[in-house]
Amino acid sequence: MPDDTPHRHGFRTRMSHAGRAGVRIHGFVNPAVHRGSTVLFPSCEARRAGAAKRYEQFMTYGTQGGPTHYALEDVIAEIEGGSRCTIVGTGLAAVTLPLMAYLRTGDHCLMPDSVYGPARNIANTLLANWGIETTFYDPCVDEAGMRALLRPNTKVVYTESPGSHTFEIQDIPAIARAAHAHGAKVLMDNTWGIHSFQPFTHGVDVSIQALTKYVGGHSDILLGSVTVNSEEDHLIVRAAASAIGHYASPDDVWLALRGVRTMPIRLKAQEAASIEVARWLEAQPQVRQVLPPALPSHPQHHLFLRDFRGGCSLFGLVLQPRYGEAEMFRFVDSLTLFGIGASWGGYESLALPTTGFI
Structure with a gap:
Protein backbone atom coordinates (compact mmCIF):
# COMPACT_ATOMS: atom_id res chain seq x y z
CA MET A 1 0.00 0.00 0.00
CA PRO A 2 1.23 3.55 -0.65
CA ASP A 3 2.61 5.57 2.26
CA ASP A 4 0.04 8.30 2.96
CA THR A 5 1.95 10.13 5.70
CA PRO A 6 1.68 13.92 5.14
CA HIS A 7 5.37 14.60 4.50
CA ARG A 8 5.40 12.10 1.64
CA HIS A 9 3.30 14.59 -0.30
CA GLY A 10 4.40 17.87 -1.88
CA PHE A 11 3.91 21.26 -0.30
CA ARG A 12 1.00 22.22 -2.56
CA THR A 13 -0.83 18.96 -1.85
CA ARG A 14 -0.30 19.28 1.89
CA MET A 15 -1.58 22.85 1.95
CA SER A 16 -4.83 21.82 0.27
CA HIS A 17 -5.49 19.07 2.83
CA ALA A 18 -3.96 20.14 6.15
CA GLY A 19 -6.26 21.37 8.89
CA ARG A 20 -9.50 19.97 7.50
CA ALA A 21 -11.38 16.72 7.91
CA GLY A 22 -10.48 15.29 4.52
CA VAL A 23 -12.10 14.40 1.23
CA ARG A 24 -14.15 11.36 2.32
CA ILE A 25 -16.66 13.25 4.42
CA HIS A 26 -20.18 14.55 3.90
CA GLY A 27 -20.05 18.31 4.41
CA PHE A 28 -18.55 21.58 3.29
CA VAL A 29 -14.93 21.67 2.15
CA ASN A 30 -13.81 24.43 4.54
CA PRO A 31 -13.99 24.35 8.34
CA ALA A 32 -16.65 26.58 9.87
CA VAL A 33 -16.03 29.78 11.81
CA HIS A 34 -16.54 29.07 15.53
CA ARG A 35 -17.08 32.19 17.65
CA GLY A 36 -17.69 32.16 21.37
CA SER A 37 -16.53 32.96 24.88
CA THR A 38 -18.36 30.65 27.28
CA VAL A 39 -17.94 26.88 26.99
CA LEU A 40 -20.54 24.68 28.70
CA PHE A 41 -19.81 21.36 30.45
CA PRO A 42 -22.22 18.58 31.39
CA SER A 43 -20.96 18.36 35.00
CA CYS A 44 -18.57 19.87 37.53
CA GLU A 45 -16.33 16.83 37.20
CA ALA A 46 -16.17 17.29 33.45
CA ARG A 47 -15.26 20.96 33.96
CA ARG A 48 -12.48 20.02 36.37
CA ALA A 49 -11.14 17.42 33.95
CA GLY A 50 -11.28 19.98 31.17
CA ALA A 51 -9.28 22.52 33.16
CA ALA A 52 -6.35 20.10 33.19
CA LYS A 53 -6.35 20.19 29.37
CA ARG A 54 -6.25 23.96 28.98
CA TYR A 55 -2.89 23.80 27.21
CA GLU A 56 -4.20 21.29 24.70
CA GLN A 57 -6.60 21.72 21.77
CA PHE A 58 -9.51 21.46 24.19
CA MET A 59 -12.21 24.07 24.65
CA THR A 60 -12.45 25.43 28.19
CA TYR A 61 -13.03 29.14 27.51
CA GLY A 62 -12.97 31.32 24.42
CA THR A 63 -9.44 32.61 25.00
CA GLN A 64 -8.13 29.04 24.75
CA GLY A 65 -9.39 28.87 21.16
CA GLY A 66 -11.84 26.65 19.36
CA PRO A 67 -12.07 24.36 16.33
CA THR A 68 -11.26 27.16 13.86
CA HIS A 69 -8.09 28.07 15.77
CA TYR A 70 -7.06 24.44 16.13
CA ALA A 71 -7.37 23.85 12.39
CA LEU A 72 -4.99 26.73 11.64
CA GLU A 73 -2.59 25.58 14.35
CA ASP A 74 -2.42 22.19 12.65
CA VAL A 75 -1.78 23.78 9.26
CA ILE A 76 1.05 26.02 10.47
CA ALA A 77 2.69 23.18 12.39
CA GLU A 78 2.48 21.12 9.19
CA ILE A 79 4.09 23.90 7.13
CA GLU A 80 6.98 24.44 9.53
CA GLY A 81 7.61 20.79 10.32
CA GLY A 82 6.77 21.27 13.99
CA SER A 83 4.51 19.38 16.37
CA ARG A 84 2.50 22.12 18.11
CA CYS A 85 1.47 25.68 17.30
CA THR A 86 -0.11 28.57 19.18
CA ILE A 87 -2.06 31.21 17.25
CA VAL A 88 -1.94 34.83 18.49
CA GLY A 89 -3.45 38.10 17.34
CA THR A 90 -0.50 39.70 15.49
CA GLY A 91 2.97 38.96 14.22
CA LEU A 92 4.42 41.24 16.89
CA ALA A 93 2.55 39.26 19.55
CA ALA A 94 4.24 36.15 18.16
CA VAL A 95 7.61 37.88 18.69
CA THR A 96 6.92 38.98 22.25
CA LEU A 97 5.25 35.79 23.50
CA PRO A 98 8.28 33.45 23.45
CA LEU A 99 10.60 36.21 24.68
CA MET A 100 8.35 36.64 27.70
CA ALA A 101 7.99 32.88 28.11
CA TYR A 102 11.71 32.05 28.19
CA LEU A 103 13.35 35.13 29.76
CA ARG A 104 13.48 36.20 33.40
CA THR A 105 15.00 39.12 35.30
CA GLY A 106 18.77 38.78 35.22
CA ASP A 107 18.84 36.82 31.96
CA HIS A 108 20.73 37.74 28.82
CA CYS A 109 19.36 37.63 25.26
CA LEU A 110 21.20 37.75 21.94
CA MET A 111 19.53 39.35 18.90
CA PRO A 112 20.94 39.97 15.41
CA ASP A 113 21.68 43.61 14.70
CA SER A 114 19.50 43.33 11.58
CA VAL A 115 16.43 42.31 13.58
CA TYR A 116 12.88 43.52 12.85
CA GLY A 117 12.58 47.05 14.28
CA PRO A 118 9.71 46.35 16.73
CA ALA A 119 11.63 43.34 18.10
CA ARG A 120 14.58 45.63 18.82
CA ASN A 121 12.21 48.07 20.47
CA ILE A 122 10.88 45.31 22.74
CA ALA A 123 14.41 44.43 23.79
CA ASN A 124 15.33 48.05 24.48
CA THR A 125 12.14 48.89 26.39
CA LEU A 126 10.09 46.08 27.97
CA LEU A 127 12.91 43.57 28.38
CA ALA A 128 15.31 46.22 29.63
CA ASN A 129 12.72 47.48 32.11
CA TRP A 130 12.35 43.93 33.45
CA GLY A 131 16.09 43.61 34.02
CA ILE A 132 16.82 41.52 30.91
CA GLU A 133 19.90 42.58 28.94
CA THR A 134 20.07 42.21 25.15
CA THR A 135 23.21 42.20 23.03
CA PHE A 136 22.78 42.86 19.29
CA TYR A 137 25.22 40.70 17.36
CA ASP A 138 26.52 40.61 13.79
CA PRO A 139 23.96 38.51 11.87
CA CYS A 140 26.82 36.93 9.87
CA VAL A 141 28.43 35.48 12.99
CA ASP A 142 29.88 31.98 12.70
CA GLU A 143 29.79 29.21 15.30
CA ALA A 144 32.96 30.30 17.07
CA GLY A 145 31.78 33.88 17.13
CA MET A 146 28.46 32.87 18.64
CA ARG A 147 30.23 30.83 21.34
CA ALA A 148 32.23 33.93 22.24
CA LEU A 149 29.03 35.99 22.63
CA LEU A 150 27.32 33.56 24.98
CA ARG A 151 27.36 34.43 28.67
CA PRO A 152 26.55 32.23 31.67
CA ASN A 153 23.13 33.90 31.87
CA THR A 154 22.32 33.79 28.12
CA LYS A 155 18.98 32.01 27.85
CA VAL A 156 17.75 32.99 24.37
CA VAL A 157 19.49 33.37 21.03
CA TYR A 158 17.09 35.14 18.68
CA THR A 159 17.55 34.79 14.93
CA GLU A 160 15.95 36.24 11.82
CA SER A 161 17.02 35.04 8.39
CA PRO A 162 17.03 36.97 6.14
CA GLY A 163 17.42 40.04 8.30
CA SER A 164 15.01 42.93 8.05
CA HIS A 165 16.00 45.55 5.44
CA THR A 166 19.55 44.21 4.98
CA PHE A 167 18.65 40.58 4.14
CA GLU A 168 21.65 38.75 5.60
CA ILE A 169 21.23 34.97 5.59
CA GLN A 170 22.27 33.61 8.97
CA ASP A 171 24.08 30.30 9.47
CA ILE A 172 21.25 28.94 11.62
CA PRO A 173 22.68 25.41 12.13
CA ALA A 174 26.00 26.83 13.36
CA ILE A 175 24.29 29.32 15.67
CA ALA A 176 22.00 26.59 17.01
CA ARG A 177 24.91 24.25 17.75
CA ALA A 178 26.64 26.91 19.82
CA ALA A 179 23.45 27.94 21.61
CA HIS A 180 22.36 24.40 22.45
CA ALA A 181 25.80 23.46 23.74
CA HIS A 182 25.37 26.39 26.13
CA GLY A 183 21.81 25.42 27.09
CA ALA A 184 20.13 28.40 25.40
CA LYS A 185 16.96 28.29 23.34
CA VAL A 186 17.01 29.33 19.68
CA LEU A 187 14.10 31.50 18.54
CA MET A 188 13.66 32.41 14.88
CA ASP A 189 11.44 34.81 12.99
CA ASN A 190 10.79 32.61 9.95
CA THR A 191 8.14 34.76 8.27
CA TRP A 192 10.21 35.29 5.10
CA GLY A 193 10.93 31.58 4.73
CA ILE A 194 7.55 30.13 5.70
CA HIS A 195 7.44 27.86 2.65
CA SER A 196 11.14 27.38 2.03
CA PHE A 197 12.98 27.05 5.35
CA GLN A 198 12.31 24.16 7.74
CA PRO A 199 13.39 25.64 11.09
CA PHE A 200 13.38 22.51 13.23
CA THR A 201 15.63 20.52 10.90
CA HIS A 202 18.20 23.32 11.29
CA GLY A 203 18.22 23.45 15.10
CA VAL A 204 15.56 26.08 15.86
CA ASP A 205 13.47 25.52 19.02
CA VAL A 206 10.74 28.12 18.47
CA SER A 207 9.58 29.44 15.09
CA ILE A 208 7.76 32.77 14.85
CA GLN A 209 5.44 33.73 12.01
CA ALA A 210 3.58 36.89 11.04
CA LEU A 211 0.63 35.13 9.42
CA THR A 212 -0.53 38.59 8.37
CA LYS A 213 1.88 38.30 5.47
CA TYR A 214 1.97 35.27 3.15
CA VAL A 215 -0.58 33.07 4.89
CA GLY A 216 -3.23 35.80 4.84
CA GLY A 217 -2.07 36.88 1.42
CA HIS A 218 -4.60 39.67 0.90
CA SER A 219 -3.56 42.44 3.34
CA ASP A 220 -6.79 42.16 5.32
CA ILE A 221 -5.95 40.24 8.51
CA LEU A 222 -3.63 40.48 11.51
CA LEU A 223 -2.33 37.18 12.94
CA GLY A 224 0.79 35.52 14.29
CA SER A 225 1.90 32.05 15.31
CA VAL A 226 4.49 30.41 17.54
CA THR A 227 5.42 26.85 16.56
CA VAL A 228 7.54 24.36 18.50
CA ASN A 229 8.64 20.77 18.05
CA SER A 230 8.72 19.44 21.61
CA GLU A 231 6.13 18.97 24.32
CA GLU A 232 8.33 20.84 26.81
CA ASP A 233 8.46 23.93 24.62
CA HIS A 234 4.76 23.68 23.85
CA LEU A 235 3.85 23.78 27.54
CA ILE A 236 6.11 26.79 28.12
CA VAL A 237 4.69 28.77 25.20
CA ARG A 238 1.06 27.76 25.68
CA ALA A 239 1.16 28.47 29.41
CA ALA A 240 2.56 31.95 28.76
CA ALA A 241 -0.07 32.64 26.08
CA SER A 242 -2.82 31.55 28.47
CA ALA A 243 -1.45 33.62 31.35
CA ILE A 244 -1.16 36.77 29.24
CA GLY A 245 -4.56 36.25 27.58
CA HIS A 246 -3.41 36.01 23.97
CA TYR A 247 -6.26 35.51 21.54
CA ALA A 248 -6.93 35.78 17.82
CA SER A 249 -10.14 36.65 16.03
CA PRO A 250 -11.75 33.48 14.64
CA ASP A 251 -12.78 35.45 11.56
CA ASP A 252 -9.14 36.34 10.85
CA VAL A 253 -8.17 32.74 11.58
CA TRP A 254 -10.73 31.51 9.04
CA LEU A 255 -9.41 33.94 6.43
CA ALA A 256 -5.90 32.63 7.09
CA LEU A 257 -7.14 29.07 6.55
CA ARG A 258 -8.57 30.17 3.23
CA GLY A 259 -5.40 32.03 2.29
CA VAL A 260 -3.09 29.12 3.03
CA ARG A 261 -4.79 26.95 0.38
Whole structure:
Protein backbone atom coordinates (compact mmCIF):
# COMPACT_ATOMS: atom_id res chain seq x y z
CA MET A 1 0.00 0.00 0.00
CA PRO A 2 1.23 3.55 -0.65
CA ASP A 3 2.61 5.57 2.26
CA ASP A 4 0.04 8.30 2.96
CA THR A 5 1.95 10.13 5.70
CA PRO A 6 1.68 13.92 5.14
CA HIS A 7 5.37 14.60 4.50
CA ARG A 8 5.40 12.10 1.64
CA HIS A 9 3.30 14.59 -0.30
CA GLY A 10 4.40 17.87 -1.88
CA PHE A 11 3.91 21.26 -0.30
CA ARG A 12 1.00 22.22 -2.56
CA THR A 13 -0.83 18.96 -1.85
CA ARG A 14 -0.30 19.28 1.89
CA MET A 15 -1.58 22.85 1.95
CA SER A 16 -4.83 21.82 0.27
CA HIS A 17 -5.49 19.07 2.83
CA ALA A 18 -3.96 20.14 6.15
CA GLY A 19 -6.26 21.37 8.89
CA ARG A 20 -9.50 19.97 7.50
CA ALA A 21 -11.38 16.72 7.91
CA GLY A 22 -10.48 15.29 4.52
CA VAL A 23 -12.10 14.40 1.23
CA ARG A 24 -14.15 11.36 2.32
CA ILE A 25 -16.66 13.25 4.42
CA HIS A 26 -20.18 14.55 3.90
CA GLY A 27 -20.05 18.31 4.41
CA PHE A 28 -18.55 21.58 3.29
CA VAL A 29 -14.93 21.67 2.15
CA ASN A 30 -13.81 24.43 4.54
CA PRO A 31 -13.99 24.35 8.34
CA ALA A 32 -16.65 26.58 9.87
CA VAL A 33 -16.03 29.78 11.81
CA HIS A 34 -16.54 29.07 15.53
CA ARG A 35 -17.08 32.19 17.65
CA GLY A 36 -17.69 32.16 21.37
CA SER A 37 -16.53 32.96 24.88
CA THR A 38 -18.36 30.65 27.28
CA VAL A 39 -17.94 26.88 26.99
CA LEU A 40 -20.54 24.68 28.70
CA PHE A 41 -19.81 21.36 30.45
CA PRO A 42 -22.22 18.58 31.39
CA SER A 43 -20.96 18.36 35.00
CA CYS A 44 -18.57 19.87 37.53
CA GLU A 45 -16.33 16.83 37.20
CA ALA A 46 -16.17 17.29 33.45
CA ARG A 47 -15.26 20.96 33.96
CA ARG A 48 -12.48 20.02 36.37
CA ALA A 49 -11.14 17.42 33.95
CA GLY A 50 -11.28 19.98 31.17
CA ALA A 51 -9.28 22.52 33.16
CA ALA A 52 -6.35 20.10 33.19
CA LYS A 53 -6.35 20.19 29.37
CA ARG A 54 -6.25 23.96 28.98
CA TYR A 55 -2.89 23.80 27.21
CA GLU A 56 -4.20 21.29 24.70
CA GLN A 57 -6.60 21.72 21.77
CA PHE A 58 -9.51 21.46 24.19
CA MET A 59 -12.21 24.07 24.65
CA THR A 60 -12.45 25.43 28.19
CA TYR A 61 -13.03 29.14 27.51
CA GLY A 62 -12.97 31.32 24.42
CA THR A 63 -9.44 32.61 25.00
CA GLN A 64 -8.13 29.04 24.75
CA GLY A 65 -9.39 28.87 21.16
CA GLY A 66 -11.84 26.65 19.36
CA PRO A 67 -12.07 24.36 16.33
CA THR A 68 -11.26 27.16 13.86
CA HIS A 69 -8.09 28.07 15.77
CA TYR A 70 -7.06 24.44 16.13
CA ALA A 71 -7.37 23.85 12.39
CA LEU A 72 -4.99 26.73 11.64
CA GLU A 73 -2.59 25.58 14.35
CA ASP A 74 -2.42 22.19 12.65
CA VAL A 75 -1.78 23.78 9.26
CA ILE A 76 1.05 26.02 10.47
CA ALA A 77 2.69 23.18 12.39
CA GLU A 78 2.48 21.12 9.19
CA ILE A 79 4.09 23.90 7.13
CA GLU A 80 6.98 24.44 9.53
CA GLY A 81 7.61 20.79 10.32
CA GLY A 82 6.77 21.27 13.99
CA SER A 83 4.51 19.38 16.37
CA ARG A 84 2.50 22.12 18.11
CA CYS A 85 1.47 25.68 17.30
CA THR A 86 -0.11 28.57 19.18
CA ILE A 87 -2.06 31.21 17.25
CA VAL A 88 -1.94 34.83 18.49
CA GLY A 89 -3.45 38.10 17.34
CA THR A 90 -0.50 39.70 15.49
CA GLY A 91 2.97 38.96 14.22
CA LEU A 92 4.42 41.24 16.89
CA ALA A 93 2.55 39.26 19.55
CA ALA A 94 4.24 36.15 18.16
CA VAL A 95 7.61 37.88 18.69
CA THR A 96 6.92 38.98 22.25
CA LEU A 97 5.25 35.79 23.50
CA PRO A 98 8.28 33.45 23.45
CA LEU A 99 10.60 36.21 24.68
CA MET A 100 8.35 36.64 27.70
CA ALA A 101 7.99 32.88 28.11
CA TYR A 102 11.71 32.05 28.19
CA LEU A 103 13.35 35.13 29.76
CA ARG A 104 13.48 36.20 33.40
CA THR A 105 15.00 39.12 35.30
CA GLY A 106 18.77 38.78 35.22
CA ASP A 107 18.84 36.82 31.96
CA HIS A 108 20.73 37.74 28.82
CA CYS A 109 19.36 37.63 25.26
CA LEU A 110 21.20 37.75 21.94
CA MET A 111 19.53 39.35 18.90
CA PRO A 112 20.94 39.97 15.41
CA ASP A 113 21.68 43.61 14.70
CA SER A 114 19.50 43.33 11.58
CA VAL A 115 16.43 42.31 13.58
CA TYR A 116 12.88 43.52 12.85
CA GLY A 117 12.58 47.05 14.28
CA PRO A 118 9.71 46.35 16.73
CA ALA A 119 11.63 43.34 18.10
CA ARG A 120 14.58 45.63 18.82
CA ASN A 121 12.21 48.07 20.47
CA ILE A 122 10.88 45.31 22.74
CA ALA A 123 14.41 44.43 23.79
CA ASN A 124 15.33 48.05 24.48
CA THR A 125 12.14 48.89 26.39
CA LEU A 126 10.09 46.08 27.97
CA LEU A 127 12.91 43.57 28.38
CA ALA A 128 15.31 46.22 29.63
CA ASN A 129 12.72 47.48 32.11
CA TRP A 130 12.35 43.93 33.45
CA GLY A 131 16.09 43.61 34.02
CA ILE A 132 16.82 41.52 30.91
CA GLU A 133 19.90 42.58 28.94
CA THR A 134 20.07 42.21 25.15
CA THR A 135 23.21 42.20 23.03
CA PHE A 136 22.78 42.86 19.29
CA TYR A 137 25.22 40.70 17.36
CA ASP A 138 26.52 40.61 13.79
CA PRO A 139 23.96 38.51 11.87
CA CYS A 140 26.82 36.93 9.87
CA VAL A 141 28.43 35.48 12.99
CA ASP A 142 29.88 31.98 12.70
CA GLU A 143 29.79 29.21 15.30
CA ALA A 144 32.96 30.30 17.07
CA GLY A 145 31.78 33.88 17.13
CA MET A 146 28.46 32.87 18.64
CA ARG A 147 30.23 30.83 21.34
CA ALA A 148 32.23 33.93 22.24
CA LEU A 149 29.03 35.99 22.63
CA LEU A 150 27.32 33.56 24.98
CA ARG A 151 27.36 34.43 28.67
CA PRO A 152 26.55 32.23 31.67
CA ASN A 153 23.13 33.90 31.87
CA THR A 154 22.32 33.79 28.12
CA LYS A 155 18.98 32.01 27.85
CA VAL A 156 17.75 32.99 24.37
CA VAL A 157 19.49 33.37 21.03
CA TYR A 158 17.09 35.14 18.68
CA THR A 159 17.55 34.79 14.93
CA GLU A 160 15.95 36.24 11.82
CA SER A 161 17.02 35.04 8.39
CA PRO A 162 17.03 36.97 6.14
CA GLY A 163 17.42 40.04 8.30
CA SER A 164 15.01 42.93 8.05
CA HIS A 165 16.00 45.55 5.44
CA THR A 166 19.55 44.21 4.98
CA PHE A 167 18.65 40.58 4.14
CA GLU A 168 21.65 38.75 5.60
CA ILE A 169 21.23 34.97 5.59
CA GLN A 170 22.27 33.61 8.97
CA ASP A 171 24.08 30.30 9.47
CA ILE A 172 21.25 28.94 11.62
CA PRO A 173 22.68 25.41 12.13
CA ALA A 174 26.00 26.83 13.36
CA ILE A 175 24.29 29.32 15.67
CA ALA A 176 22.00 26.59 17.01
CA ARG A 177 24.91 24.25 17.75
CA ALA A 178 26.64 26.91 19.82
CA ALA A 179 23.45 27.94 21.61
CA HIS A 180 22.36 24.40 22.45
CA ALA A 181 25.80 23.46 23.74
CA HIS A 182 25.37 26.39 26.13
CA GLY A 183 21.81 25.42 27.09
CA ALA A 184 20.13 28.40 25.40
CA LYS A 185 16.96 28.29 23.34
CA VAL A 186 17.01 29.33 19.68
CA LEU A 187 14.10 31.50 18.54
CA MET A 188 13.66 32.41 14.88
CA ASP A 189 11.44 34.81 12.99
CA ASN A 190 10.79 32.61 9.95
CA THR A 191 8.14 34.76 8.27
CA TRP A 192 10.21 35.29 5.10
CA GLY A 193 10.93 31.58 4.73
CA ILE A 194 7.55 30.13 5.70
CA HIS A 195 7.44 27.86 2.65
CA SER A 196 11.14 27.38 2.03
CA PHE A 197 12.98 27.05 5.35
CA GLN A 198 12.31 24.16 7.74
CA PRO A 199 13.39 25.64 11.09
CA PHE A 200 13.38 22.51 13.23
CA THR A 201 15.63 20.52 10.90
CA HIS A 202 18.20 23.32 11.29
CA GLY A 203 18.22 23.45 15.10
CA VAL A 204 15.56 26.08 15.86
CA ASP A 205 13.47 25.52 19.02
CA VAL A 206 10.74 28.12 18.47
CA SER A 207 9.58 29.44 15.09
CA ILE A 208 7.76 32.77 14.85
CA GLN A 209 5.44 33.73 12.01
CA ALA A 210 3.58 36.89 11.04
CA LEU A 211 0.63 35.13 9.42
CA THR A 212 -0.53 38.59 8.37
CA LYS A 213 1.88 38.30 5.47
CA TYR A 214 1.97 35.27 3.15
CA VAL A 215 -0.58 33.07 4.89
CA GLY A 216 -3.23 35.80 4.84
CA GLY A 217 -2.07 36.88 1.42
CA HIS A 218 -4.60 39.67 0.90
CA SER A 219 -3.56 42.44 3.34
CA ASP A 220 -6.79 42.16 5.32
CA ILE A 221 -5.95 40.24 8.51
CA LEU A 222 -3.63 40.48 11.51
CA LEU A 223 -2.33 37.18 12.94
CA GLY A 224 0.79 35.52 14.29
CA SER A 225 1.90 32.05 15.31
CA VAL A 226 4.49 30.41 17.54
CA THR A 227 5.42 26.85 16.56
CA VAL A 228 7.54 24.36 18.50
CA ASN A 229 8.64 20.77 18.05
CA SER A 230 8.72 19.44 21.61
CA GLU A 231 6.13 18.97 24.32
CA GLU A 232 8.33 20.84 26.81
CA ASP A 233 8.46 23.93 24.62
CA HIS A 234 4.76 23.68 23.85
CA LEU A 235 3.85 23.78 27.54
CA ILE A 236 6.11 26.79 28.12
CA VAL A 237 4.69 28.77 25.20
CA ARG A 238 1.06 27.76 25.68
CA ALA A 239 1.16 28.47 29.41
CA ALA A 240 2.56 31.95 28.76
CA ALA A 241 -0.07 32.64 26.08
CA SER A 242 -2.82 31.55 28.47
CA ALA A 243 -1.45 33.62 31.35
CA ILE A 244 -1.16 36.77 29.24
CA GLY A 245 -4.56 36.25 27.58
CA HIS A 246 -3.41 36.01 23.97
CA TYR A 247 -6.26 35.51 21.54
CA ALA A 248 -6.93 35.78 17.82
CA SER A 249 -10.14 36.65 16.03
CA PRO A 250 -11.75 33.48 14.64
CA ASP A 251 -12.78 35.45 11.56
CA ASP A 252 -9.14 36.34 10.85
CA VAL A 253 -8.17 32.74 11.58
CA TRP A 254 -10.73 31.51 9.04
CA LEU A 255 -9.41 33.94 6.43
CA ALA A 256 -5.90 32.63 7.09
CA LEU A 257 -7.14 29.07 6.55
CA ARG A 258 -8.57 30.17 3.23
CA GLY A 259 -5.40 32.03 2.29
CA VAL A 260 -3.09 29.12 3.03
CA ARG A 261 -4.79 26.95 0.38
CA THR A 262 -3.49 29.18 -2.41
CA MET A 263 -0.22 30.19 -0.73
CA PRO A 264 2.05 27.75 -2.63
CA ILE A 265 0.85 29.05 -6.00
CA ARG A 266 0.95 32.70 -4.93
CA LEU A 267 4.45 32.42 -3.51
CA LYS A 268 5.83 30.77 -6.63
CA ALA A 269 4.42 33.52 -8.85
CA GLN A 270 5.52 36.29 -6.48
CA GLU A 271 9.04 34.92 -6.25
CA ALA A 272 9.37 34.78 -10.05
CA ALA A 273 8.12 38.35 -10.39
CA SER A 274 10.46 39.64 -7.68
CA ILE A 275 13.51 38.02 -9.28
CA GLU A 276 12.61 39.59 -12.62
CA VAL A 277 12.36 43.02 -10.99
CA ALA A 278 15.55 42.48 -8.97
CA ARG A 279 17.57 41.53 -12.03
CA TRP A 280 16.34 44.63 -13.85
CA LEU A 281 17.28 46.82 -10.90
CA GLU A 282 20.71 45.17 -10.68
CA ALA A 283 21.49 46.53 -14.15
CA GLN A 284 20.53 50.13 -13.33
CA PRO A 285 23.42 52.58 -12.75
CA GLN A 286 21.59 54.28 -9.85
CA VAL A 287 21.54 51.02 -7.87
CA ARG A 288 24.54 49.98 -5.83
CA GLN A 289 23.21 46.57 -4.75
CA VAL A 290 20.03 44.50 -4.75
CA LEU A 291 19.55 42.13 -1.84
CA PRO A 292 17.43 39.07 -2.77
CA PRO A 293 19.26 36.04 -1.32
CA ALA A 294 18.21 34.00 -4.37
CA LEU A 295 20.53 36.03 -6.64
CA PRO A 296 24.12 34.75 -7.03
CA SER A 297 25.40 38.25 -6.21
CA HIS A 298 24.08 38.00 -2.63
CA PRO A 299 26.96 37.64 -0.11
CA GLN A 300 25.38 34.61 1.59
CA HIS A 301 23.94 33.01 -1.54
CA HIS A 302 25.75 29.76 -0.67
CA LEU A 303 23.90 29.54 2.64
CA PHE A 304 20.63 30.26 0.86
CA LEU A 305 21.25 27.39 -1.56
CA ARG A 306 22.20 25.08 1.31
CA ASP A 307 19.29 25.79 3.66
CA PHE A 308 16.35 27.19 1.66
CA ARG A 309 14.08 25.46 -0.84
CA GLY A 310 13.10 28.67 -2.60
CA GLY A 311 12.92 32.42 -2.40
CA CYS A 312 10.40 35.06 -1.55
CA SER A 313 8.94 38.22 -3.05
CA LEU A 314 10.37 40.61 -0.44
CA PHE A 315 13.80 42.13 -1.01
CA GLY A 316 15.70 45.37 -0.55
CA LEU A 317 18.03 47.49 -2.61
CA VAL A 318 20.76 50.02 -1.92
CA LEU A 319 21.11 53.14 -4.04
CA GLN A 320 24.47 54.59 -4.95
CA PRO A 321 26.06 56.71 -2.17
CA ARG A 322 25.47 59.95 -4.08
CA TYR A 323 21.72 59.55 -3.59
CA GLY A 324 20.39 60.70 -0.23
CA GLU A 325 17.02 60.57 1.49
CA ALA A 326 15.46 63.20 -0.78
CA GLU A 327 16.34 61.24 -3.93
CA MET A 328 15.13 58.01 -2.32
CA PHE A 329 11.78 59.57 -1.44
CA ARG A 330 11.47 61.05 -4.92
CA PHE A 331 12.13 57.64 -6.47
CA VAL A 332 9.47 55.90 -4.35
CA ASP A 333 6.97 58.73 -4.84
CA SER A 334 7.37 58.43 -8.62
CA LEU A 335 6.27 54.77 -8.72
CA THR A 336 2.79 54.39 -10.22
CA LEU A 337 2.15 50.65 -9.68
CA PHE A 338 3.65 50.41 -6.19
CA GLY A 339 1.90 51.60 -3.06
CA ILE A 340 3.85 53.02 -0.10
CA GLY A 341 3.27 50.76 2.88
CA ALA A 342 5.02 48.94 5.68
CA SER A 343 3.70 45.42 5.14
CA TRP A 344 4.28 42.70 2.54
CA GLY A 345 3.01 39.34 1.39
CA GLY A 346 -0.25 40.51 -0.16
CA TYR A 347 -1.24 40.51 -3.82
CA GLU A 348 -0.31 44.20 -4.25
CA SER A 349 3.15 45.69 -4.83
CA LEU A 350 4.63 47.92 -2.13
CA ALA A 351 7.76 50.03 -1.71
CA LEU A 352 9.04 51.68 1.44
CA PRO A 353 12.16 53.84 1.82
CA THR A 354 14.33 53.21 4.87
CA THR A 355 17.38 55.13 6.02
CA GLY A 356 19.98 54.50 8.69
CA PHE A 357 20.18 50.74 8.19
CA ILE A 358 23.08 50.49 5.76
